[in-house]
Amino acid sequence: MSDIEDDVLDRSAEDTADEARDSYALDDTLLGKLRAAVAARDPAAIDALITPLHPADIADLLEQVSDPVRAAWLRLWPSSIDGDVLSELYGDLREEVIGLLPDSVLQDAVRDLDSDDVVDLVEDLEDDQQEAILDVLAPSDRVAVEQALSFPEESAGRLMQREVVAAPEHWTVGEAIDYMRAHKRELPEQFYHLVLTDPRMKPVGYVTLGRIMSTARKTPLIELLEDSFRVIPATQHEDEVAYAFNQYHLISAPVVDDDGRLVGVITIDDAMNVLDDANEEDILRLAGVDEESSLNDRVIDTTKRRFPWLFVNLITAILASLVISQFEAAISQIVALAVLMPIVASMGGNAGTQSLTVAVRALATKDLTRSNLLRVVLREAGVGLINGLVFAVVMGVIGVLWFGSPMLGVVIAVAMVINLLVAGLAGILVPVILERLRVDPALASGAFVTTVTDVVGFFAFLGLAVVLLL
Amino acid sequence: MSDIEDDVLDRSAEDTADEARDSYALDDTLLGKLRAAVAARDPAAIDALITPLHPADIADLLEQVSDPVRAAWLRLWPSSIDGDVLSELYGDLREEVIGLLPDSVLQDAVRDLDSDDVVDLVEDLEDDQQEAILDVLAPSDRVAVEQALSFPEESAGRLMQREVVAAPEHWTVGEAIDYMRAHKRELPEQFYHLVLTDPRMKPVGYVTLGRIMSTARKTPLIELLEDSFRVIPATQHEDEVAYAFNQYHLISAPVVDDDGRLVGVITIDDAMNVLDDANEEDILRLAGVDEESSLNDRVIDTTKRRFPWLFVNLITAILASLVISQFEAAISQIVALAVLMPIVASMGGNAGTQSLTVAVRALATKDLTRSNLLRVVLREAGVGLINGLVFAVVMGVIGVLWFGSPMLGVVIAVAMVINLLVAGLAGILVPVILERLRVDPALASGAFVTTVTDVVGFFAFLGLAVVLLL
Numbered sequence: 001m002s003d004i005e006d007d008v009l010d011r012s013a014e015d016t017a018d019e020a021r022d023s024y025a026l027d028d029t030l031l032g033k034l035r036a037a038v039a040a041r042d043p044a045a046i047d048a049l050i051t052p053l054h055p056a057d058i059a060d061l062l063e064q065v066s067d068p069v070r071a072a073w074l075r076l077w078p079s080s081i082d083g084d085v086l087s088e089l090y091g092d093l094r095e096e097v098i099g100l101l102p103d104s105v106l107q108d109a110v111r112d113l114d115s116d117d118v119v120d121l122v123e124d125l126e127d128d129q130q131e132a133i134l135d136v137l138a139p140s141d142r143v144a145v146e147q148a149l150s151f152p153e154e155s156a157g158r159l160m161q162r163e164v165v166a167a168p169e170h171w172t173v174g175e176a177i178d179y180m181r182a183h184k185r186e187l188p189e190q191f192y193h194l195v196l197t198d199p200r201m202k203p204v205g206y207v208t209l210g211r212i213m214s215t216a217r218k219t220p221l222i223e224l225l226e227d228s229f230r231v232i233p234a235t236q237h238e239d240e241v242a243y244a245f246n247q248y249h250l251i252s253a254p255v256v257d258d259d260g261r262l263v264g265v266i267t268i269d270d271a272m273n274v275l276d277d278a279n280e281e282d283i284l285r286l287a288g289v290d291e292e293s294s295l296n297d298r299v300i301d302t303t304k305r306r307f308p309w310l311f312v313n314l315i316t317a318i319l320a321s322l323v324i325s326q327f328e329a330a331i332s333q334i335v336a337l338a339v340l341m342p343i344v345a346s347m348g349g350n351a352g353t354q355s356l357t358v359a360v361r362a363l364a365t366k367d368l369t370r371s372n373l374l375r376v377v378l379r380e381a382g383v384g385l386i387n388g389l390v391f392a393v394v395m396g397v398i399g400v401l402w403f404g405s406p407m408l409g410v411v412i413a414v415a416m417v418i419n420l421l422v423a424g425l426a427g428i429l430v431p432v433i434l435e436r437l438r439v440d441p442a443l444a445s446g447a448f449v450t451t452v453t454d455v456v457g458f459f460a461f462l463g464l465a466v467v468l469l470l
Numbered sequence: 471m472s473d474i475e476d477d478v479l480d481r482s483a484e485d486t487a488d489e490a491r492d493s494y495a496l497d498d499t500l501l502g503k504l505r506a507a508v509a510a511r512d513p514a515a516i517d518a519l520i521t522p523l524h525p526a527d528i529a530d531l532l533e534q535v536s537d538p539v540r541a542a543w544l545r546l547w548p549s550s551i552d553g554d555v556l557s558e559l560y561g562d563l564r565e566e567v568i569g570l571l572p573d574s575v576l577q578d579a580v581r582d583l584d585s586d587d588v589v590d591l592v593e594d595l596e597d598d599q600q601e602a603i604l605d606v607l608a609p610s611d612r613v614a615v616e617q618a619l620s621f622p623e624e625s626a627g628r629l630m631q632r633e634v635v636a637a638p639e640h641w642t643v644g645e646a647i648d649y650m651r652a653h654k655r656e657l658p659e660q661f662y663h664l665v666l667t668d669p670r671m672k673p674v675g676y677v678t679l680g681r682i683m684s685t686a687r688k689t690p691l692i693e694l695l696e697d698s699f700r701v702i703p704a705t706q707h708e709d710e711v712a713y714a715f716n717q718y719h720l721i722s723a724p725v726v727d728d729d730g731r732l733v734g735v736i737t738i739d740d741a742m743n744v745l746d747d748a749n750e751e752d753i754l755r756l757a758g759v760d761e762e763s764s765l766n767d768r769v770i771d772t773t774k775r776r777f778p779w780l781f782v783n784l785i786t787a788i789l790a791s792l793v794i795s796q797f798e799a800a801i802s803q804i805v806a807l808a809v810l811m812p813i814v815a816s817m818g819g820n821a822g823t824q825s826l827t828v829a830v831r832a833l834a835t836k837d838l839t840r841s842n843l844l845r846v847v848l849r850e851a852g853v854g855l856i857n858g859l860v861f862a863v864v865m866g867v868i869g870v871l872w873f874g875s876p877m878l879g880v881v882i883a884v885a886m887v888i889n890l891l892v893a894g895l896a897g898i899l900v901p902v903i904l905e906r907l908r909v910d911p912a913l914a915s916g917a918f919v920t921t922v923t924d925v926v927g928f929f930a931f932l933g934l935a936v937v938l939l940l
Contacts, residue, residue, distance in 0.1 A: 023703075023710045024717060024836065031841040056717045064842045165680075177683055184684035190721065191680050192662055209679035210635075210661050213647055214654035233493075240493045246746060247494060247526045249739050251660065269719050272742045276716060279749035280831065283756065287827035288820060295832055295842070299852040306824050310857060313820040314864065317813040324812070328805045335798040338808035342794070342924075343787040345812065350758060350783040354776050357757035361750065362765055366494065371501040372534045372765065382769040387780060394784065454812075 038073045046077040059088035078105040083113040093296050107136040115144040116161040156241050157234035160255040160264030163188040166195040169204050174217030195254045201261040203254040205229050231256045238274045245271035285442040312447045320454035327462035336403045344461045348419035348453030355380050355427020356445045377428050384424025388417035415461035426452040508543045516547040529558035548575040553583040563766050577606040585614040586631040626711050627704035630725040630734030633658040636665040639674050644687030665724045671731040673724040675699045701726045708744045715741035755912040782917045790924035797932035806873045814931045818889035818923030825850050825897020826915045847898050854894025858887035885931035896922040
C-alpha cells in the first residue's frame with residue numbers, strides 16, 4: 001500500500017506550476033514532527049509546533065492524526081486547545097476532544113469565547129457535557145447562552161451574536177464616534193454597521209462604519225442609511241438567512257424578535273459557514289452519505305452511517321430483479337437479453353441522476369418555482385427524448401452488429417427512448433414532489449428515481465423483447 | 471400536466487408552520503402580473519413592478535420568464551436592466567440579455583459599475599460583445615479593466631477590486647480619519663479595513679474600522695493591527711482564496727503582486743460567491759452535469775451538455791455487458807444468474823459512489839492529505855468489508871429462499887463481499903489518483919468507479935457461479 005501512496009502523492013518538479021492552487025494545504029512535515037514530539041513525550045516540542053498555528057489549522061491537525069496520537073498529544077499538552085480551536089472542530093471529534101481535556105483547560109477555553117460561539121459549541125453536545133460547560137460560565141453569560149438555546153435549532157436566533165452596536169435614530173456622526181470611544185471595551189471584535197433604532201428598539205436602518213468615519217461630525221446618522229438594510233426574524237431558518245446574505249450581498253443584518261425589536265446581529269462569516277455546510281450536506285446526501293460523516297469516524301460508525309442508503313438500494317435492486325424474474329423464460333431462450341439489459345437500466349439511472357441533481361439544486365437556490373415548473377418539466381422531457389433517440393440509434397446499431405439481429409436492435413432502441421424519457425420526467429418530478437411533502441429532496445430523490453429507471457428499463461426492454469422477438 | 475403541477479405545488483394551511491423556511495421565494499403573483507403587463511405592452515406597468523425590486527430579484531425574474539416574454543419585456547422597457555442586474559445574471563442568459571439591450575441602455579448600465587464588476591461582466595463574453603462594452607468605458611476605467619483581465623482566469627487578480635483604502639504605517643488614528651473625510655468621494659462603497667503599507671507599498675498589516683473609530687485620535691495605527699492579517703498573491707487561484715477566507719474567517723484581505731506590493735483587495739462577499747460556485751460545480755460534476763448548465767438553456771443546449779457523460783456511461787455499460795457475454799453459457803443453464811446479477815453490480819456502484827463522494831469532498835476541503843491517506847484507505851476498505859459481510863448474509867439468505875439453492879446463496883454472498891470491498895477501495899483511490907494527475911476528481915471519478923464496480927460485480931458473481939454451480 002505504501003508504494004501506491006508514494007507513487008500517487010509524491011510531488012514532482014512539474015507541480016510547481018500548480019502551486020498557486022494548493023497554497024493552504026497543511027505542511028506534511030509538520031504532522032511528522034508532531035508525531036515525533038508526541039512519541040518523545042515532549043510537551044515543549046509540541047507547544048513550539050502548535051503555538052504559531054491558526055486555531056483552524058490546529059483543528060485540522062487534530063482531525064488528521066490517528067486516535068492514539070491525538071489522545072497522547074492532549075494528555076501531554078492539553079493547553080494546545082483553546083476555545084477557538086474547539087469552535088473549529090466538528091461533530092464527534094469535538095465531543096471526543098472535550099472528553100479528553102482536563103476540566104481546568106476546558107473551563108479556560110470556554111470562558112474566552114463569545115456567547116454565540118459557546119452556543120455553537122454546546123448545542124450538539126450530550127446533556128452532561130453541555131451542563132459541564134454551562135456550569136463554568138459567568139451567570140450573565142450563562143443566561144445569554146440559555147436564551148439563545150431557547151430559539152429553535154438552526155434558527156437565526158442560534159446563529160446571531162447578541163452584542164450589537166446600536167444607536168438612537170436621532171444621533172449625529174459625532175455622538176456615535178464619542179459613544180464608541182467611551183465604550184470601546186464593550187464593542188464586539190468585529191462589526192461593520194451601526195444599527196439605528198427607534199425608541200421601542202426597532203431597527204430603522206444601518207450605517208456603514210466607513211460612511212461614519214468619512215462624514216463630518218455634525219451630520220445626522222439618519223442621512224447616511226444604506227439601501228441594503230434588511231432585518232432577519234430570530235425564528236427564521238439559518239438556510240434562509242444564508243440565502244438572503246448570498247442573494248442580497250449582505251455583510252451584516254440585525255435580528256429581531258416577534259415584536260420587531262432588535263435582539264442581535266448576524267454577520268456574513270456566519271452566513272458563509274451555513275451556506276458551505278448546506279452545500280456540503282446536499283453533496284453528501286445526494287450520494288447517500290450521512291451529512292454528519294467525517295474522515296475521523298471509527299470504521300464501525302462509518303459503516304453504520306452508510307448502511308441505511310445501501311439497504312434502500314438493496315430493496316430497489318431486488319425490485320428490479322423481481323421484474324427480471326418475470327422474464328426468465330425469454331432470457332433462457334435469448335441469452336443476449338441478459339447481456340444487453342443492464343445497458344438500458346444504467347443509461348436511465350445516469351440520465352435520471354443528471355435531471356434530479358439539477359432539480360435538487362434549482363429547488364435549493366429557488367430557481368425552480370411554481371411559475372416555471374411546467375416549462376422545466378417539458379424541457380427535461382425534451383432533453384430525455386432527444387438523448388434517448390440518439391442513444392437508441394447508437395445502441396440499435398451496436399445490437400445489430402453484435403448479435404446480428406435487427407429486431408434486437410429495434411427492441412433496445414425503443415427501450416432506450418422510453419427509459420431516458422421516463423428518467424428525465426422522474427428526475428424533475430420526484431424532487432419537486434418530495435419538496436412539497438417536506439422531505440429533503442437531496443436525501444430521498446436518488447432512491448426513487450433509480451427505482452423508476454431500473455424497473456422501467458428492465459420492463460421496457462424485456463417486455464418488448466417478448467412481444468417482438470418470441 | 472397542469473393537474474399534477476397544482477397538486478404538487480398548491481400551498482395548504484399546514485404549510486404556514488414551515489413558512490420560516492421559504493421567506494425569500496419570489497412572489498408567484500409578481501410573475502403573473504409581469505406577464506400581464508408585457509402582454510398588454512404597458513411599459514409603465516412593467517416599470518412599476520420592477521422598480522421596487524432588488525437587482526438580484528430582477529435577475530431571478532429574467533431567469534424565470536420564458537424566452538418570448540423576456541424578449542418582449544426588454545423591448546418594451548429595456549431600462550429595467552442596470553449594471554447591477556447584469557452582474558447578477560449568469561452565463562448564457564447574461565449574453566442573451568446583453569444582446570437584447572439597446573446600446574444606450576447597455577452603456578449606462580456598464581458606466582455605473584465598479585471596475586471589478588465590469589471585469590466579472592466581460593470576462594466570459596464573446597470578443598465582439600466584450601469590445602463593445604470596453605469601448606463605452608472612460609479611458610482610465612478601461613485601463614483598469616484591461617489590467618485586471620491580464621491576470622489569469624479565476625485568479626485573485628480577476629476577483630479583487632482595485633480601490634483599496636491604505637495608509638502609511640506611521641499614521642495615527644486622527645490622520646486616518648482626516649484623510650478619509652477629505653477623500654470621501656474616492657472611497658469604495660464597502661470597506662472594512664484600513665491597510666497599512668511601508669514606503670515601497672508593501673502591506674504590513676491592517677486595522678478594522680471599528681477599532682479606528684473607538685480609539686483616541688493620537689494613537690498610532692500600528693498599535694491597532696489585527697492578528698487575522700494575511701495577504702493574497704494576485705496569481706493565486708480563486709478557489710484557494712475562498713478556502714483561505716473560509717478557513718481563517720477573513721473579512722477582507724489585501725492582494726499583492728509578485729513583488730509583494732499592494733494592488734487590490736478581496737472582500738468576503740466575493741469569496742462567498744466563489745465558494746458557492748465551487749460547491750455548485752462539484753455537485754453538478756459529481757452527477758455528470760456540465761457546471762455551466764442552467765434551467766434557461768435551450769433544450770438542444772442542455773441535451774448537448776448532458777450527452778458526453780451519458781456517452782461515457784454507455785462505454786462503461788458496454789464494457790460490463792462484454793463481461794456478461796463471456797458467461798452466456800452459464801446464464802442459459804441457470805437463468806437465476808441473470809435475475810440476481812444486477813443486484814451485486816448495483817450495490818457496488820452505490821457503495822463506490824458513497825466512498826468517492828466523501829473522498830472528492832475531503833480533497834476539496836484539504837482534509838484528505840498525504841499524511842492520512844493510508845489510514846483513510848484502510849478505513850474505507852474496512853467499511854466496505856463490514857457492509858459487504860452484512861449484505862452478503864442478507865443476500866445469501868434471500869438467494870437461498872428465493873431460488874432454493876444454498877450454493878447460489880454462497881455465490882452471491884461472496885461476490886457481494888468482493889464488490890463492496892473493491893468499491894470502497896476504488897472510491898477512495900480513483901479520486902486521489904485523478905487529483906495527482908491534475909484531473910478534477912469531481913468530474914471523472916464517477917465513470918471510473920462505476921466501471922470498476924460493474925465489471926468486478928458481474929465478473930465475480932458470474933465467475934464464482936461457473937466455478938461453484940456448474
